Amino acid sequence: MDNVLNYVPELIEATAITIQLTLAIIIVAFVAALVAGSARLSRWRIVRLVAGIYVEVFRGASALIILFWIYYALPFFGVSLDAYMAAVIGLGLNSGAYGAEIVRGAILAVPKGQYEAATALNFTSLQRLRYVILPQAIVMMMPPFGNKCVEILKATSLVSLITLTDLTARGKQLATITFQPIEVFLIVLVIYFVIASIISFVMRRLEAALARNVGRRVVA
Amino acid sequence: MIWDWEYAIDVLPALAEASLVTLAATFWGFFFALIIGLVLALLRRSQIWLIRASTGFFVEFVRSTPLLVQLYLLYFGLPQIGITMTPFTVGVIGLAVHVGAYISEVYRAGLDNVPAGQLEAATALNFDSYRRMMFIILPQAIPPIIPALDNYLVLMFKDTSLLSAIAVVEMLQLAKILGSESFRFLEPMTIVGVFFIVMSLLAASGIRYVEARVGRGST
Numbered sequence: 001m002d003n004v005l006n007y008v009p010e011l012i013e014a015t016a017i018t019i020q021l022t023l024a025i026i027i028v029a030f031v032a033a034l035v036a037g038s039a040r041l042s043r044w045r046i047v048r049l050v051a052g053i054y055v056e057v058f059r060g061a062s063a064l065i066i067l068f069w070i071y072y073a074l075p076f077f078g079v080s081l082d083a084y085m086a087a088v089i090g091l092g093l094n095s096g097a098y099g100a101e102i103v104r105g106a107i108l109a110v111p112k113g114q115y116e117a118a119t120a121l122n123f124t125s126l127q128r129l130r131y132v133i134l135p136q137a138i139v140m141m142m143p144p145f146g147n148k149c150v151e152i153l154k155a156t157s158l159v160s161l162i163t164l165t166d167l168t169a170r171g172k173q174l175a176t177i178t179f180q181p182i183e184v185f186l187i188v189l190v191i192y193f194v195i196a197s198i199i200s201f202v203m204r205r206l207e208a209a210l211a212r213n214v215g216r217r218v219v220a
Numbered sequence: 221m222i223w224d225w226e227y228a229i230d231v232l233p234a235l236a237e238a239s240l241v242t243l244a245a246t247f248w249g250f251f252f253a254l255i256i257g258l259v260l261a262l263l264r265r266s267q268i269w270l271i272r273a274s275t276g277f278f279v280e281f282v283r284s285t286p287l288l289v290q291l292y293l294l295y296f297g298l299p300q301i302g303i304t305m306t307p308f309t310v311g312v313i314g315l316a317v318h319v320g321a322y323i324s325e326v327y328r329a330g331l332d333n334v335p336a337g338q339l340e341a342a343t344a345l346n347f348d349s350y351r352r353m354m355f356i357i358l359p360q361a362i363p364p365i366i367p368a369l370d371n372y373l374v375l376m377f378k379d380t381s382l383l384s385a386i387a388v389v390e391m392l393q394l395a396k397i398l399g400s401e402s403f404r405f406l407e408p409m410t411i412v413g414v415f416f417i418v419m420s421l422l423a424a425s426g427i428r429y430v431e432a433r434v435g436r437g438s439t
Contacts, residue, residue: 073405171289192285
């Protein structure tokens, strides 16, 4: 065990890549989710259709298959992405497809009276979305988004299978070098667990802040 | 033409065979996940505080950490303590524990929804704790959560692709092998992707059908 603990700094170093990837993927996924989620409620059939196909395709195939497809198969169309870009785009779009359903559900869950009231107050449809619907919808999106962020952290481990040296990849290397896979992988799992706990904590704080925000608006 | 039909048809039979491995892993993984999930859910209701707390921590830990690393721990770790199993068995165990941890939360919701009076009535009728659980609580707790369990079957199906990382030759692993032999990844990878998308869509419509039948359609 002593000898394994010596490698902890190396694991922490690789954790930086994991955290970096997690943040980049969260951003891509969030944007994709907002766009696709709103697009699925669009007035235009073609927009709804395209968004629907995106969601079904990127949710239907598993994250790893999407990753492999982008990394191995996409170059045949002349698009070669390096492993990092493939990971951010592939996992981002995969999580974004799940997120789109969260966004859609949250927008639909805003009571109909809110739309009617905003319309009665002569809001344009964009103002209605910006000032009335989204602030309430985002509060409802937050708990599932928090879970999704932890899912994204977990999904980053897949990048080790397309040659990136993240926490999982480094753990696998060290397990081979030290001949102590149990100790190494347990440490790796604990590091993931700590990051996941931090993400959950931050998301809960954010959730509470956003809920207060809506509360204030209602009172004012 | 980028897409080579001849090659695609060439690799199809092998991929179809590998899909049986994918489906078998899904089936056995889910079968054991249902059992593990129930055991975990019951342990979380134990009268002993330590069992409740440690089960709760275990579930949270498994749910917050990547399945891939859990599979590595089992695949590379078990031989270290003298246990050797086939990659397929290791994979099924890993999937079952991971998804079982998620499913235990579903069972928990089902168990919590059984009115307390049922337990009290059973106790008043002098049922022992085993009979209370088997004949009174579980028959009421399980049926309402069946639609929710289906989603985890789909999750399990998608997660089987991770078994490719521990040398199980399921569809994705085979696609990778075929691709590196021929330097053509496009066809095998696309076939696998389409297979997964079609299966997920079929499962999703199956679930909607079941939910509509049970009368718990999503709102």
